[in-house]
Amino acid sequence: MKYCPTCGAENNEQSRFCEQCGYAFETVENTPKRNQGTNLQKNPEPSNQTPNPKGGFPKWLMVLGGVVILAVVVGVGLALAGSSNDEATTPSSTAATLNSTSSSNKIDTSKYDKLIAEAKELTINGEYKKSNLKLSQISASDLGRSEFAEIADEVDELQEKNDDGLKQEDQTTDSSQKAKDSAKSSSGSAFSGDYAKWANTYYFYYSQSSQKQGSLTIGANGSVTQKNVNGTQYFGQATITSASGDVLSYETNDQYPSDMPDTKMINPNVRITVTWDAGSTQTYYGYVSYSSRLALTDGVTKNDGVNEVWIS
Known part of the structure; x- marks a missing residue:
């Protein structure tokens, strides 16, 4: 297939003349190219019209697409530039915001100091049961958190001392009871x-x-x-x-x-x-x-x- 250089119409490869406007193909092939010609004057369409092969994209559509793509690129560039400027000009405010968030999320691990001190005093005085009751007021969920690891260690140590003290008390009570039972069963002990x-x-x-x-x-x-x-x-x-x-x-x-x-x-x-x-x-x-x-x-x-x- 070949296209007429004057009107852009599609013609058979063997055609000698344009089926649309009558343009002589041999004249173009055998005659040197000129800026002007009688055939161009007879063409009612402008001589500077770009041939539009059948099935191709119009030039105006391609131009419009290029403009849209350029606008998108420029817009993205401006947005990135604005974001960079904001980050560059306000580092202190960003740091302040992070510090504020960190401070608000900080956990108070000193809220159990008084309970621990009271439990320690009770343990020292041999009041092991009361000490354990004090320790039971500490939240088990808090003791399982990494922030309360030191407090958890203190609680474990005090509870171990309390358990040892209670065992010793039980052993003393058992020994005393055995002594009483032995005295009752010995010869001459019964008041009868x-x-x-x-x-x-x-x-x-x-x-x-x-x-x-x-x-x-x-x-x-x-x-x-x-x-x-x-x-x-x-x-x-x-x-x-x-x-x-x-x-x-x-x-x-x-x-x-x-x-x-x-x-x-x-x-x-x-x-x-x-x-x-x-x-x-x-x-x-x-x-x-x-x-x-x-x-x-x-x-x-x-x-x-x-x-x-x-x-x-």
């Missing part, structure tokens, strides 16, 4: 039979300024409770056996003597040994007074009198 009457309540017979004892109660199972005038109490476990010999005591004729009674030697019927919970032991000798009251004496001399004498 001939010894049953000695399971009784006794009152301190002659109080001196340095003595604060109030009453002494011995149970049938050998339990002992001493109540003092200041409201405190002592607890222990007693065993009882027969006794002989002479022991120091008071005359017990008066009910509540205001002056120190006369001392005398008595022959005891029983020997009662008390093991106090604090670990100390004390021995009393029991006898029946002339007034038919049960009496206990420790037989120890004190201030020209007797250290302890008890009357039922």
